[in-house]
Each structure stands twice: as structure tokens, then as C-alpha cells.
Amino acid sequence: MTAASRPEAQRRVDDIRVFEREWQRLVDEGILQPDPAQEATLRSHHQALLADYAHAFDIDADLQAHQLSLGMRVASFLGALALAASVFFLFRRYWGALPTALQVGVLIASSLGSFVATIALRGRDRSGYFTKLAAMLAFVCFVLNVTLLGTIFNLTPSDNALLAWAALAFLLAYTCDLRLLLAAGILCVMAFIAARTGTWGGMYWLDFGERPENFLPAGVLFFLLPSLPPLAAHVPSREFAPIYRIFGLLALFLPMLVLANWGYGSYLEFDHRLIEGGYQIGGFVLAGLVIWLGARRGWPETVNTGLTFFVIFLYTKLFDWWWEAMPKYLFFLVLGLIAVLILLVLKRWRTAGGRLRENPR
Amino acid sequence: MSGRKHWRTLIAGCGLIALVNALVLGGVAYNRSGEPDSLLRLSERELPPKNGRWLKFESGGMILTLAWRVLPAKGSDDFYGSWATIGGSPVWLDTQKMRSLGFEVTEPSTITPAAIRRQRSRDVLLVLEFDGPAYQQALNLARERYAEESRLLAANPGKQEFVRRRDDAQKRLQREETLNSRLFAVDAGLDAATLRAQYPDRTRYLIAKGRVYAQWHHDQSQPTLSGRIGRLAISEINIPVELQPTVAAHHPFNPTPPFQATIAIGQRLEPWLREIALGNEMR
Numbered sequence: 304m305t306a307a308s309r310p311e312a313q314r315r316v317d318d319i320r321v322f323e324r325e326w327q328r329l330v331d332e333g334i335l336q337p338d339p340a341q342e343a344t345l346r347s348h349h350q351a352l353l354a355d356y357a358h359a360f361d362i363d364a365d366l367q368a369h370q371l372s373l374g375m376r377v378a379s380f381l382g383a384l385a386l387a388a389s390v391f392f393l394f395r396r397y398w399g400a401l402p403t404a405l406q407v408g409v410l411i412a413s414s415l416g417s418f419v420a421t422i423a424l425r426g427r428d429r430s431g432y433f434t435k436l437a438a439m440l441a442f443v444c445f446v447l448n449v450t451l452l453g454t455i456f457n458l459t460p461s462d463n464a465l466l467a468w469a470a471l472a473f474l475l476a477y478t479c480d481l482r483l484l485l486a487a488g489i490l491c492v493m494a495f496i497a498a499r500t501g502t503w504g505g506m507y508w509l510d511f512g513e514r515p516e517n518f519l520p521a522g523v524l525f526f527l528l529p530s531l532p533p534l535a536a537h538v539p540s541r542e543f544a545p546i547y548r549i550f551g552l553l554a555l556f557l558p559m560l561v562l563a564n565w566g567y568g569s570y571l572e573f574d575h576r577l578i579e580g581g582y583q584i585g586g587f588v589l590a591g592l593v594i595w596l597g598a599r600r601g602w603p604e605t606v607n608t609g610l611t612f613f614v615i616f617l618y619t620k621l622f623d624w625w626w627e628a629m630p631k632y633l634f635f636l637v638l639g640l641i642a643v644l645i646l647l648v649l650k651r652w653r654t655a656g657g658r659l660r661e662n663p664r
Numbered sequence: 665m666s667g668r669k670h671w672r673t674l675i676a677g678c679g680l681i682a683l684v685n686a687l688v689l690g691g692v693a694y695n696r697s698g699e700p701d702s703l704l705r706l707s708e709r710e711l712p713p714k715n716g717r718w719l720k721f722e723s724g725g726m727i728l729t730l731a732w733r734v735l736p737a738k739g740s741d742d743f744y745g746s747w748a749t750i751g752g753s754p755v756w757l758d759t760q761k762m763r764s765l766g767f768e769v770t771e772p773s774t775i776t777p778a779a780i781r782r783q784r785s786r787d788v789l790l791v792l793e794f795d796g797p798a799y800q801q802a803l804n805l806a807r808e809r810y811a812e813e814s815r816l817l818a819a820n821p822g823k824q825e826f827v828r829r830r831d832d833a834q835k836r837l838q839r840e841e842t843l844n845s846r847l848f849a850v851d852a853g854l855d856a857a858t859l860r861a862q863y864p865d866r867t868r869y870l871i872a873k874g875r876v877y878a879q880w881h882h883d884q885s886q887p888t889l890s891g892r893i894g895r896l897a898i899s900e901i902n903i904p905v906e907l908q909p910t911v912a913a914h915h916p917f918n919p920t921p922p923f924q925a926t927i928a929i930g931q932r933l934e935p936w937l938r939e940i941a942l943g944n945e946m947r
Contacts, residue, residue: 399726399905399908400905401905402904402905402906403904403905403906406905407689410685411681411682411685414681414685415678415681415682418677418678418681419674419678422670422673422674422677425670426670445681445684448681448684448685449684449688452685452688452689453688454727454900454902455902455904456688456692456695456902456934456936457898457900457901457902457934457935457936458688458691458692458898458934459873459897459898459932459933459934460897467680467684470680471677471680471681474673474676474677474680475677478673506784506785506786507785507786507787507875510784510785513784514784
């Protein structure tokens with residue numbers, strides 16, 4: 304058995320199922336006439352592999368199990384949200400009635416207790432759903448812990464809290480294979496970097512959203528992070544790397560989109576129209592580069608994000624130019640025709656890519 | 665997950681939670697160590713309960729807000745209208761003061777739209793004066809206003825407009841004497857020691873972290889810069905449950921009973937409530 308995690312094992316199981324179906328089809332069509340002994344060896348190897356995975360990871364052995372598993376995932380997510388809300392309102396409801404020392408004790412105990420429970424559950428819960436639920440609860444307890452200590456003792460708000468939350472979110476995400484907490488950790492670090500960038504620019508850290516450019520360094524960092532040699536080994540590429548890249552791209556494209564329409568928010572000391580024009584062009588160029596890079600490296604999420612923002616930048620610009628000047632039916636006709644044009648370009652690109660794969664130099 | 669990795673994760677997570685809590689509580693202990701930076705005896709006028717309620721269902725306890733004011737320029741439109749609100753643009757926060765707070769102030773002829781856009785807000789230290797000359801000035805202005813409106817009414821007997829104006833001025837004077845906060849932002853700086861040397865009375869002047877925003881006035885030939893004080897970094901003060909019974913038992917859901925509270929500001933300029941007792945203010 305070579306799979307290190309449940310998603311990896313599930314992918315291998317899915318591959319085996321596809322392989323078995325195609326194998327059977329080829330045998331039925333008479334294209335393949337396998338040696339019975341070899342076939343038996345193959346089948347027994349696959350059976351042993353499936354049994355191992357089922358024992359170790361509680362994988363979905365068939366389609367029905369897969370569908371049920373999707374339901375469990377949704378239930379796990381909703382359960383985690385509901386439990387987190389329950390903890391939050393429980394704290395609020397009875398908070399004022401507890402002495403200060405007890406308040407502090409409850410906060411620390413809930414953080415430690417929920418974290419220890421998550422790790423204990425991790426060893427017993429083969430499906431991982433209960434562990435994920437507990438992990439999200441542990442994260443919420445820790446966020447409440449720090450926030451409520453600030454309220455109890457009238458502390459100055461600090462961006463360092465974001466780093467502490469991110470550290471626990473990353474720890475839980477990597478321990479429990481939880482993409483939602485990975486996203487939470489990434490958002491915390493992004494907010495921290497943006498806040499620090501804003502502070503260096505002379506603004507109060509909580510105002511960091513007033514300057515969209517504060518997010519650009521964090522965007523570059525997270526997009527490149529899964530590809531940086533010293534760190535790439537620590538990023539489970541198939542599960543987490545796309546999340547890093549998507550959030551990195553969001554932190555690049557969203558500020559650019561804002562500044563393409565609101566140049567006053569920029570640090571740059573040019574006329575606001577020049578800044579807006581610059582970011583509009585920059586948005587198109589970056590989207591093009593991202594699509595090219597994603598296609599070249601085989602990163603579908605990168606291509607899709609680049610494509611989405613290319614279309615948003617394009618439609619925003621078309622809206623600026625033609626919404627007032629054109630009759631509405633003509634405006635939407637132009638949008639539709641542009642969508643067809645994009646489809647044709649992508650189709651041509653896909654065909655060219657296919658030919659290149661068939662005849663590599 | 666192997667046993668060793670399991671333990672490593674457990675230790676890392678518990679260590680992180682313990683470290684963060686230790687840092688926060690250590691900071692609290694440091695803030696409250698030694699002599700407080702300032703110690704003020706305030707009343708419900710300066711410390712209204714959050715949202716105007718003494719206790720709220722599912723509110724998480726009792727919280728007081730620090731109500732402070734500024735004196736705007738005499739003759740400005742909002743002088744009589746909004747001078748009792750929280751925060752604002754004091755006269756002393758002019759171009760020169762803004763320069764001393766780190767805002768870039770260039771020659772009027774070289775000011776560009778980009779330079780105006782560049783400057784938004786800065787962290788500063790604010791000096792809040794309790795029941796001092798600024799409050800006396802506010803009180804005198806309200807009295808002068810009332811005297812002026814009374815004189816106008818005497819000169820125009822029976823005219824409803826002047827009766828209404830005199831009554832408004834009288835209400836404002838009463839509010840100023842009995843309800844409005846006596847805590848005024850009177851100065852700002854970047855260094856706590858310098859400010860403390862300038863305002864040594866620790867029972868009258870408290871130094872608090874706050875934020876100043878740049879605002880540009882375009883009513884002259886060249887834009888001019890002045891400041892607006894925004895929120896204090898900490899504007900809410902929690903009432904620990906140990907101090908609540910004396911107040912909560914008497915007025916569980918009433919709007920603001922009269923009380924006296926001692927607020928201490930510590931080494932990190934973070935406030936906390938030392939004492940609170942119901943009763944009329946002692947002046």
C-alpha cells in the first residue's frame with residue numbers, strides 16, 4: 304500500500320474501477336485475450352489493495368458509497384458550522400455571569416480540549432468526517448479564545464492574532480487533510496501581510512482594506528509557494544497546491560479589478576485615470592500569462608481562474624465603453640458574440656494542445 | 665498517522681495554544697504592573713454603557729464606552745449642533761500639528777491630487793482631559809449662548825422663534841451642566857513620555873492610543889490639510905463580573921443609573937476598570 308492519505312487512496316481506488324471497466328470492455332470486444340493466470344494475479348492484487356484501503360481509510364468502494372460520501376461531506380460541513388455557531392452563542396449567552404478567572408479558564412480549556420479531541424479522533428475515525436468536524440470546532444474555539452481575551456482585558460487589537468490563528472489553521476489542515484482550514488489559514492496570513500504592508504505605508508492596520516495594493520505581495524507569495532523548491536515538498540501537490548494558487552490569484556486579480564475602476568485607492572502617485580488604465584491593461588496581461596502558465600504546467604484551476612478574470616476584465620471594460628452608447632439588445636449581442644469567440648479560441652487551443660501531445664518533438 | 669507524528673502534532677498544537685495565551689496574559693500582567701500611567705474617576709457621563717443599555721439579553725455582559733469630545737472652532741456650523749458627540753475635528757489639529765504627527769505637508773503650490781490621496785490615517789497618542797479648561801470653555805460657551813438668546817428674547821418679547829431659541833439654548837446648557845461628557849481630546853503626539861511631561865497630572869489627563877485621519881479642505885485657492893480624530897484603539901471597557909453585583913442588582917435593565925468609576929490606564933496604555941459604585945457624582 305503506497306497511499307499516504309484518504310484522498311490519495313480514493314483516487315487509486317477510482318483508477319482501479321476505471322481500469323477494470325475498460326479491461327472488461329476490451330475483453331468483451333475481443334481485443335484483449337488475457338492469460339487467466341495473469342488476470343487472476345491482477346485481480347487478487349487489486350482486491351488486496353482495495354481491502355487494505357478500506358481498512359485504513361474507509362474509502363468509497365462503489366458509486367453508491369461515493370454518493371453517500373458526498374452527503375456525509377455536506378453534513379460534516381454544516382454540522383461544523385452549526386456547532387461553531389452554538390459554541391459562539393453559548394459563550395455570549397453566559398459570558399457575563401462568569402468570574403474573570405473562570406472565563407479565562409473556560410477559554411483556554413475549550414481551545415486545548417477541542418484540539419486534543421481532534422487529534423484523538425484522528426486516530427480512530429477512518430472516514431475522517433468526524434475529525435474534520437472536530438478540527439473546525441477547535442479552530443473556532445481558538446479564534447474565540449483570543450478574541451474574548453481581548454474583550455475581557457480591553458486589549459489593543461493586534462494583527463499578530465492573525466498569525467496565531469493561521470498557525471493553528473495550517474496545523475489542523477495538514478493533520479486532518481482539511482482544505483477549508485487551509486483556506487482559513489491562507490486568508491489569515493494574507494490579511495496579516497496586507498496589514499503589515501499597510502502599516503509600513505503609515506496607515507492603521509485595521510484600515511488595510513483601503514489600499515487594495517496591500518494584498519499584492521501576499522498574492523504573489525501564495526501563488527508561488529507550492530512551486531518553491533524548499534517548500535514544494537511540504538505541499539501535498541494534488542490536494543493543497545490548487546488552493547494556494549487559487550487564493551494567490553484571487554489576491555492578485557481582485558485588487559487589480561478594484562483599482563482598474565477606482566484609481567484613488569492606489570499608492571501610485573499618478574493621475575487616477577492613468578492608474579485605472581494601467582491596471583486594466585495589467586489585468587488583461589496577467590490573465591493571459593496565468594492562462595498560458597496554467598495550460599503549460601497542467602494546472603486547471605489556474606487556467607480557470609485566469610479565464611474567469613479575463614472575462615470579468617473584458618466585460619467590465621465593455622460595460623464602461625458601450626452600456627450607455629448601445630441599445631441593450633445590441634450590447635448583450637456583442638457579449639454573446641465575444642463569448643462565442645472565446646469558445647472558438649479555446650477550442651482551437653485545445654486541438655493544438657492535443658496534436659502537440661500526440662506528436663511531441 | 666504514526667504514533668510519533670501523532671504526539672508531535674499534539675505537542676505543537678497544545679504548545680501553540682499555551683504560548684498564545686501566555687503571551688496575551690503576560691501582556692495583561694505587564695500592563696497592570698506598577699503605578700498606572702493615569703487614574704481617572706469618571707461617571708456615567710464619560711462612561712455610558714454600550715448601546716445605552718445597562719444589561720442586554722445575550723450581550724455577553726456589561727461594557728462601558730469611553731465618551732470623549734472635541735471643541736470645534738467657534739463659529740463653525742457644527743459648534744452648537746454636534747459638539748457633544750464622540751470625536752470630531754478639533755481646532756488644534758491643524759496643518760502644523762498634522763505635520764508633527766507624521767503627515768506630509770508640502771508647500772501649497774506643490775500639492776497634487778496624488779499627494780492628497782496618499783495620506784489617509786495614522787496611529788497617534790491622544791491626550792484626553794477630564795473636567796479641565798476645555799470643559800470649562802464648553803460650559804462658558806453654552807452659558808454665553810443662553811445669555812445671548814435670553815437677551816434677544818427680551819428685545820423681541822412674545823416672538824415664538826426667539827422663545828424656541830432661548831428654550832433650546834437652556835436645554836443645551838442643562839445638558840452641558842449635567843449630562844455631557846467632560847472628557848475632551850486636547851492634544852496628540854507620537855511619544856508618550858513627551859506628552860506625559862507636558863501633561864503631568866495623571867488624575868486629569870489620560871493618554872490613549874487613537875487614530876487621526878487626514879482631511880483636505882478645498883474651500884481656498886489651494887487645498888489645506890487638517891485632521892479628524894477617529895476612534896480610540898480601545899473605546900470599550902469591560903466590567904468584570906466581580907464588580908457587577910453592586911450595579912447590576914439595583915438596575916438590571918434600566919438605562920444608565922448614575923455611578924462613579926475609577927479607570928486605570930496601564931503601561932501599554934490599555935485601560936481597565938478598578939472600581940465602580942452607584943451613586944450621584946461627587947464634584
